Amino acid sequence: MIGSDQVKHGKPNPELFLKAAATLGIAPARCLVFEDAEPGFVAAKAAGMDHIDVRPYRANLRRAAVY
Numbered sequence: 001m002i003g004s005d006q007v008k009h010g011k012p013n014p015e016l017f018l019k020a021a022a023t024l025g026i027a028p029a030r031c032l033v034f035e036d037a038e039p040g041f042v043a044a045k046a047a048g049m050d051h052i053d054v055r056p057y058r059a060n061l062r063r064a065a066v067y
Contacts, residue, residue: 011039014047021047 002020009015021028033044033051036058044051 011037012042012046014043017043017047017049021049 002016002023004010004016007013007015007019017031017033018028021031028048031047031049033040033047033049034054035041035044035051036054041051041053
């Protein structure tokens with residue numbers, strides 16, 4: 001995991017996503033970001049990554065975690 005404490009600039013700067021891709025040895029264009037806020041969408045786009053907005057699914061996360 002790459003956290004904001006491991007980069008100089010947080011979102012919407014793409015540094016965090018680019019560092020994660022580099023750590024995995026994957027081209028940014030092959031990455032898919034799951035994000036829940038506008039700064040993350042901007043950072044993903046700036047990094048050249050596709051993203052999925054998880055906000056529509058967030059309301060159901062707690063229910064999905066209950067067995």
